[in-house]
Amino acid sequence: MQIGIFSVGDLTVDPTNGREPTEHERIKAMVTIAKKAEEVGLDVFATGEHHNPPFVAPANPTVLLAHIAAQTERLILSTSTTLITTNDPVRLAEDYAYLQHLADGRVDLMMGRGNTAPVYPWFGKDIAQGLSLAIENYHLLHKLWRETDVDWEGRFRTPLTAFTSTPRPLDDVPPFVWHGSIRSPEIAEQAAFYGDGFFANNIFWPKEHYIRLINLYRERFAHYGHGTPEQAIVGLGGQVFMRKNSQDAVDEFRPYFDNAPVYGHGPSLEDFTAQTPLTVGSPQEVIEKTLTFREFFGDYQRQLFLMDHAGLPLKTVLEQLDLLGEEVVPVLREEFAKRTPAGVPDAPTHAGLLAARDAEQKEATV
Template identity: 40%
Template sequence: MRFQVLTIGGHAPHPLTGQLDSAADRLAEMVETGVVAEELGFDAYAVGERHAGPFLSSSPTVLLGALAARTTRIRLLTGVTVAAILDPVRVAEDYATVDQLSRGRVELVVGKGAEMGHFDLFGLDESLQWEYQAEKYELLRRLWHEQKVTWEGRFRPPLTDATTLPRPYGDRPPRIWHGSATSLNSPELAAKHGDPLFSANAIQPQAAYIRLIDHYRERFAAYGHDPAGAYVGAGSGGLFIADTTQQAVARFKDFYEARVQQTYKPHLAGKPGYNTPFTTIEDAIADGPHLIGSPQQIIDKILGYHQAYGHDLQSITVDSSGLPLPEQIDQLRRFAEEIAPVVRHAAPTRLWQRAADKERVAEPG
């Protein structure tokens, strides 16, 4: 198993105290957490992209550029790049620039995004979201794999002999994952192109994500790809480690349940993927994707998900816990020292092994 730390740049008042840090402080924390994640031995750090709601992650390329300058080893991912609303030419240019700055450490997770408000913001028709996603992804793929691209589609002007610059680092395109939360569209697109899949695993019951992952693997093989290359990542609802389950409940219950109420979207009630059914901390611990409890309890939950998903990459999030930055860093340290080694040993993977995956990342120095 590989491990990633994810931030989506949440910037809402603390649901119990009302405290809201400045945007500058919050952005600095996001960068600092990525630096610490590298120091602690995590494999990747991911920055989400949101253009609606209380988030500061509208410009992930800027944050990843800052991280490229302050790190040397850790992979820099997105979570997700909202390809459905973006110009593929701009995406190709921006992320190739970060790829050059980081010397080949960038990988994209593309998706249509988790906040419907961004379609209105960008003047786009929400009903065409999957058509946008497929066309724009396929153009991005061509722009990174080819030069002098001639192309014509529905959603942007045609291209004639277009070559985007800079080229990706080493002229080897970054790996592109497909983020999947509720629909079979992303698993199908990933399978078609032989790309890896990243399951949100953030809000819904486990069965909802098993459906997406099983479809992906079935279609991956049907398209003629080697099943050994069908890599899967999985998110988590959030991380809170304590010495015992009882301590975790005592310390985190009020915050967790207040945050559930704060983030509830009444206009999306009943629509999968937007409001968690795990409204109490006891529900979240027993059946939800949150990683809450003792180290052994979290180990058991991740391995349980691995049994169901067969995933290679586990993503964790600490900045949604309401904890100050020093305590978030302590959570990451405990995870790296007490949980990650056990899970790595129990669930080996070929993902990001130099011989298996033709490693793009340059050796430090």
């Protein structure tokens, strides 16, 4: 089980003092948070891609992730998400292969369509074609990482003739890809077709919606011959806020929740925690609720928590990471290890993918 954090890079006023961090402060804070994640023993840091206020998450995540790669040794660096709809697949193939080399393989991607309608026309795209763009663009990206001298023609970009993307993926093993979705069965189908991972960022809606999406992905993963439904690669989102004392956590987090740009001024904190993965309380409460996720969604490989949002000051976020690393993650790892049946695959890593590739090649020559 890989456990980590993801950031949406929002610029939000702290409702307790009216202060909004500058763009510079928020960008530097994301670097500090990533380094802290490695320090406390987390496995993954992921960043979103945004092109509009109120976000400073990078328009090109490879810039931030390369900077973090140079200052870390073990942390897996991911996106959450890379916009497969408005980015050129050729550029994605080049940029992320380059990042993969710089980070010695500690890179994977989460593909997504994006949920901000104005972004599409900014890049000359039509949101009504979002699904078609996601399917065609990823098909090309997948091909570019695995083939040279590519001849290709599609609907949404100029044709390619005898094109080879450079640099080639590290060890000729492309970065592992997760397909992120909060609502679209077509994306679950796409992930299953390629045998890629499916990341259900289940932080807003009740679990029943995501159970349907994940079950569809598992069924189609098996249909396409990649393994049993239980061997499908699943990731989940989550949100936590902790203090040693549960009521202290609720009292401190309530003004941030009530004024958050996404869900503020909507459901109450109590209703939202009852209906979604959000956990506000003690470390033990976070452990208990997170362990219930596999009861609903089956065994899974990656758990990412959203922690640096809604105007929370950097000092508070770093305190949260200390609690997560010291009191929550060791217990979660132990409990997940005990409860995961034999035959459920580990979370993908570059080393694991390379070993699997070499084993397949060796078997083919016997």
